[in-house]
Amino acid sequence: MDDTAALVRAAADGDAGAWKELYHRYSGLVWAVARAYLPTPADAQDVAQTTWFRFAEHLTRIRDPDKTGAWLASTARNEALRVIRTSGRVIPVSDVGLMGFDVDERSPERLLLDAEEADAEAERAREVWAAFEEMSERCRRLLRVLIASPRPTYQEVATGLGIAVGSVGPMRGRCLKRLGVLVARRGVTGTSRDFE
Amino acid sequence: MDDGFDLEDELRNIAHLLDPVPPELLDDAMQAFTLRTLDAELALLEFDSWDEEPATRVRGPASPRLLTFRAGEVVVELEVSGSRLVGRVLPGEAADIGVQRRDSELRLRSDDLGRFTAAPLPPGPLRLRVTPREGGPVVTSWIRV
Numbered sequence: 001m002d003d004t005a006a007l008v009r010a011a012a013d014g015d016a017g018a019w020k021e022l023y024h025r026y027s028g029l030v031w032a033v034a035r036a037y038l039p040t041p042a043d044a045q046d047v048a049q050t051t052w053f054r055f056a057e058h059l060t061r062i063r064d065p066d067k068t069g070a071w072l073a074s075t076a077r078n079e080a081l082r083v084i085r086t087s088g089r090v091i092p093v094s095d096v097g098l099m100g101f102d103v104d105e106r107s108p109e110r111l112l113l114d115a116e117e118a119d120a121e122a123e124r125a126r127e128v129w130a131a132f133e134e135m136s137e138r139c140r141r142l143l144r145v146l147i148a149s150p151r152p153t154y155q156e157v158a159t160g161l162g163i164a165v166g167s168v169g170p171m172r173g174r175c176l177k178r179l180g181v182l183v184a185r186r187g188v189t190g191t192s193r194d195f196e
Numbered sequence: 197m198d199d200g201f202d203l204e205d206e207l208r209n210i211a212h213l214l215d216p217v218p219p220e221l222l223d224d225a226m227q228a229f230t231l232r233t234l235d236a237e238l239a240l241l242e243f244d245s246w247d248e249e250p251a252t253r254v255r256g257p258a259s260p261r262l263l264t265f266r267a268g269e270v271v272v273e274l275e276v277s278g279s280r281l282v283g284r285v286l287p288g289e290a291a292d293i294g295v296q297r298r299d300s301e302l303r304l305r306s307d308d309l310g311r312f313t314a315a316p317l318p319p320g321p322l323r324l325r326v327t328p329r330e331g332g333p334v335v336t337s338w339i340r341v
Contacts, residue, residue: 011229019229023222031217041218046340048217049224053321053338056228057238086246125210132207147208176200179207 005065012059023052025150026069030076032148033160036141037080047079069152073145073160124188131182139175146172227298228321228338236325236333239267244339265336270328276341279317285310285326294325296335301325317341 004025010018030051034044054075062071132143145152145160146168158165243264260277271286285291288310295302295314298321306312322341327333 016226016229020222020226023225027217027221027225031221032211035215041215045218045221048221050321050338050340052221052225053228053231056225056232057335057338059232061238082244082246125213128206129210129214132210143204143207144211147204147211149208149212151208172204173200176203180200180203183203 004068008059008062008065008068019056022055022068026072028148028150029069029145029152029156029160030072032145032152033073033076034080036144036161037077038083043083044080047076047083050079051076067155069156070159073152073156077160077162127186127188128179128183131179131186134182135175135178138171139178142168142171143175143179224298231296231298233335236335237267237270239265239270239272239326239334239336241337241339242266263339265324267334268331270326270331270334272324272326272334272336274324276317279341280313280315281317281322281341282313283311283324285312285328287328289329291329292327296323296325297321 004022007018007022007025011022027048030048031044034047034051035041038044038047051072055072058071062068064071132140135143141161142157145157152160154168155165157168163171241263243262245259245262260275263274263276265272265274269287273284273286275282281295283293283306285293285306288308289306290308291306291310293304293306293312295304295317297318302314304312304314319341321338323336323338325333325335
């Protein structure tokens, strides 16, 4: 049930709600492609901003609205490559601060339990992310785009990375397996399901 | 058989926490929608010197960025150096130019050869709206300066 084409047509006719829906559908993908290439969040934000401006001006000119996601992924990729080509700076990914977990009007005991649980979850999240950042550039890029939310199609992933669509599945398998090994090597406890 | 879906989902959740889409981008996107052009022809970017430069070259005031846009017979050439913009519209003649940014528009008029300058330019998206003496208005594709 792909109604993207209908949303594109509605937005082209001036429906701001349809445009917002398109944004929510693809903002994760655009951001993920930009971040796959650019370690500096400010650069990625510039790229994402430019991508949305380009998309707005192309609304009425998109030849194949069903491929909107691929168009956005490709535009974000081109803009990101433009930044890389001209900046001459590729800075290693910095430590990303972990966000606080909100706790509120619960009993002190409950709060303590929750805090311990949250600590364990946060610890695992940090370790998994560190393992992810340790991976080869190929795997990091592929997984960063793949884990956009909502999950992109393999075609969108392939376009965002300039690779053949047939290679996405096999690469995904290899990279996730490798990530699992790296996570295990870090001696992290807990399973994926513990993290919510 | 484990296809890695648990790990993939977990990584997706972590990315959502540690590397989320910046919330300001929604405002940018809504603004882009508001500013979309309804009444002018789009002049597409045909050349951008940033696409040509080798990776080793560092972007800076020493190397101005050259851009060419075209819509039919109308060509817009731009040179961006630092926060200064020098441009030329072809065919070369006096034309009304709007330098459009996110929140503002600087209106100016090119000289008889189609030349114009604008400065200073704060960073951000930029496009030009050109109204030639003959024919309808043209807007360039957005670029980022």
